[in-house]
Amino acid sequence: xxxxxxxxxxxxRYDPQVSGDKPKMVKYQIEETPGMSVFIALxxxxxxxxxxxxxxxxxxAGICGSCAMVINGFPTLACRTLTxxxxxxxxxxxxxxxxxxxGDLSVxxxxxxxxxxxxxxxxxxxxxxxxxxxxxxxxxxxxxxxxLYELERCVECGVCVSACATKQMRETFVGAVGxxxxxxxxxxxxxxxxxxxxxHVIGNQDGVFGCMTLLGCQDNxxxxxxxxxxxxxxxxxxxxxxx
Amino acid sequence: xAITKINNKAGEASKxxxxxxxxxxSGKLDISQSVSGVILALFLWTHLVLVSSIxxxxxxxTWVAGVMxxxxxxxxGHGYPWxxxxxxxxxxxxALVHVVVAITKxxxxxxxxxxxxxxxxxxxxxxxxxxxxxxxxxxxILFLLPVHLWLIGAAPETIGPAGSADRIWNDGVWLLxxxxxxxxxxxxxxxxxxVAIKWGAARDINTxxxxxxxxxxxxxxxxxxxxxxxxxxxxxx
Numbered sequence: 001x002x003x004x005x006x007x008x009x010x011x012x013r014y015d016p017q018v019s020g021d022k023p024k025m026v027k028y029q030i031e032e033t034p035g036m037s038v039f040i041a042l043x044x045x046x047x048x049x050x051x052x053x054x055x056x057x058x059x060x061a062g063i064c065g066s067c068a069m070v071i072n073g074f075p076t077l078a079c080r081t082l083t084x085x086x087x088x089x090x091x092x093x094x095x096x097x098x099x100x101x102x103g104d105l106s107v108x109x110x111x112x113x114x115x116x117x118x119x120x121x122x123x124x125x126x127x128x129x130x131x132x133x134x135x136x137x138x139x140x141x142x143x144x145x146x147x148l149y150e151l152e153r154c155v156e157c158g159v160c161v162s163a164c165a166t167k168q169m170r171e172t173f174v175g176a177v178g179x180x181x182x183x184x185x186x187x188x189x190x191x192x193x194x195x196x197x198x199x200h201v202i203g204n205q206d207g208v209f210g211c212m213t214l215l216g217c218q219d220n221x222x223x224x225x226x227x228x229x230x231x232x233x234x235x236x237x238x239x240x241x242x243x
Numbered sequence: 244x245a246i247t248k249i250n251n252k253a254g255e256a257s258k259x260x261x262x263x264x265x266x267x268x269s270g271k272l273d274i275s276q277s278v279s280g281v282i283l284a285l286f287l288w289t290h291l292v293l294v295s296s297i298x299x300x301x302x303x304x305t306w307v308a309g310v311m312x313x314x315x316x317x318x319x320g321h322g323y324p325w326x327x328x329x330x331x332x333x334x335x336x337x338a339l340v341h342v343v344v345a346i347t348k349x350x351x352x353x354x355x356x357x358x359x360x361x362x363x364x365x366x367x368x369x370x371x372x373x374x375x376x377x378x379x380x381x382x383x384i385l386f387l388l389p390v391h392l393w394l395i396g397a398a399p400e401t402i403g404p405a406g407s408a409d410r411i412w413n414d415g416v417w418l419l420x421x422x423x424x425x426x427x428x429x430x431x432x433x434x435x436x437x438v439a440i441k442w443g444a445a446r447d448i449n450t451x452x453x454x455x456x457x458x459x460x461x462x463x464x465x466x467x468x469x470x471x472x473x474x475x476x477x478x479x480x
Contacts, residue, residue: 073367097365165371168362169355205347209273212348213441215370218448228451232443235273242270 005032007041007083010092011053015103025092026050032083038091039067039079042105054104062222065157069105070094075159077222096162109158113177120174120201122181127192144189151184151230153223160227163216172206176217176227179208183230186237195241198234203242208235276344277438279337284431286334288465295468297475301404308402324399331396335389342385349378377433380426387423408479417473424469432462 007030014023028045039057046053058064060079067078072092083091099107116122160176161167167175179202185191186198202208208231217227296307309315311330312322350356363375394416395402401410411417436458445451 070365073365075366094365097362163366163368165359165362165366165368165374168358169350203270205269209269210348211441212374213437214368214374215440216366216368219368219370228440228448229443229446232441235441236443238270239274242274 005089006030007032007086007089007091009041009045010090011045011105012094013053013104014101015052015054016101017103032089036083037079038069038071038081038083038093039077041083041091042078042093054102054106056106063155065109065155065222068096068109068157068159068162068222070096070162075162075220077157077159080222096158098162098164098168099158107158109156112158112161113156116174116178117181120178120182122178122185124185124188125191125193138190140189144187147187148184151180151187151225154180154225155223157222159220159222160217163220165214165216166210166212170206170210173210174202174207176221176231178202179211179231179234180225180227183234186234195237199238199241202234203238208238211235272344272347275340276348277441279341279344280431280434281438283334283337283341284435286337287427287431288461291465291469291472295472297404297407297472298468301479304404304407311402312399324402327399327402328396331392331399335392335396338388342381345381373433374437377430377437380430383422383426384430387419387426390419391423404476404479408476411473411476412480420473421470424473425466428462428465428469432458432465 009028009030010025011028012023013026015021028049030041030044030049033040039060042053042055043057046055055069055078056066057079058066062077062080065077068075069078070093071078071081072086072090075096078093083089093105095101095105095107096109099109099112102108154177156177158177160180164173164175167173182198182202185193186195204210211231213228213231215228217231221227293307293311294304296303309320309322311327312324313326314320314322317323350359359375363371394410398406401407411420436454439445439454440451445454
């Protein structure tokens with residue numbers, strides 16, 4: 001349908017490793033092919049026009065979360081964004097704001113996610129007195145497993161972080177990804193942390209009480225995770241703990 | 244060894260103490276912002292409905308103003324205008340609580356302001372834009388509301404078709420009321436929408452979309468009622 005169209009890409013270019021390099025927008029043109037995604041277009045551009053273009057990808061299927069970038073003002077995954085979505089054929093690509101820039105469209109979300117996980121202790125905290133690696137794990141109710149799975153779908157792409165103005169203004173704010181992951185452990189019956197323990201981590205200005213409910217996370221999450229409901233749930237839990 | 248352990252324990256205890264103080268602080272502040280905001284919004288809408296009694300005629304507004312001054316309790320039927328002053332003081336106190344908390348969420352330093360500016364230029368997001376409007380109208384209200392409260396609180400006996408008309412049109416206070424009306428009606432509706440979402444009133448995206456539409460309708464309807472009421476005072480000026 002859209003075969004043969006010429007697409008114009010305006011791409012943010014800047015390599016902090018190259019001394020003297022300055023941030024700039026560079027224009028590229030490419031022939032559109034049927035079913036083309038922004039990710040496919042970027043690969044073609046790199047193959048055929050500019051081998052120095054930097055961007056991240058691994059899975060090409062919306063699972064790894066590596067190719068997140070800002071496409072025409074909306075942070076999302078390049079591999080899940082079809083070029084046919086843009087009738088004008090003009091596509092502007094920017095790196096995700098709020099992360100360390102590696103170069104061009106590539107940002108260091110991994111470093112951010114690791115630091116966040118260490119800060120919020122985003123792993124299961126089982127009962128230490130009851131650890132026996134030889135014992136079969138106790139079965140979990142399917143309803144609980146389904147609830148956990150819903151929140152486990154996060155691919156740590158960083159879109160919610162870059163879509164959140166609160167996070168951009170306050171660096172120490174944990175953001176939706178942090179709260180979503182904590183909510184996942186709060187729901188897990190195997191986790192021994194109490195409400196007080198969770199309060200210690202997010203019952204403050206950097207957590208649920210600093211969130212201004214701008215909902216950039218909810219509106220842009222490529223996995224459609226229920227940020228709005230989960231953050232509200234945590235906030236109510238923390239408020240009840242306060243009373 | 245034992246002493247080190249005791250010192251560690253003492254350190255833990257002081258850490259726990261400071262945590263529990265911090266916890267109460269931010270949580271209570273956030274709740275008080277939501278509660279004060281909702282009360283102020285409910286007051287605002289009630290207030291505007293009462294003022295709009297002028298649309299039904301001068302007698303209707305005189306009756307409303309009399310009831311607000313509790314004239315049914317005074318033997319001479321003139322009521323107690325200081326009740327209105329008390330309400331103004333109460334509103335000022337609530338607004339103060341609301342402002343003190345809200346101000347901690349605004350970008351107060353240059354770094355934060357530049358971060359917000361950059362964010363708005365890169366990311367296109369409707370609810371973030373709504374919040375910017377909420378913040379801007381909030382700042383405007385911060386300057387406009389005290390003048391309104393002072394004018395009313397200092398001369399409560401003048402409230403009525405003739406007195407209010409004189410103030411609005413002859414003294415030129417419509418220049419204050421018109422921007423105040425638009426700002427508060429935008430600010431309150433966006434604020435109540437946000438509080439509802441914040442505490443989990445919207446279980447799904449469709450409910451949120453409906454709430455957003457209702458918010459817009461409320462803003463528009465109350466601004467229109469407000470403008471109509473201001474114009475309805477003209478014949479009494």
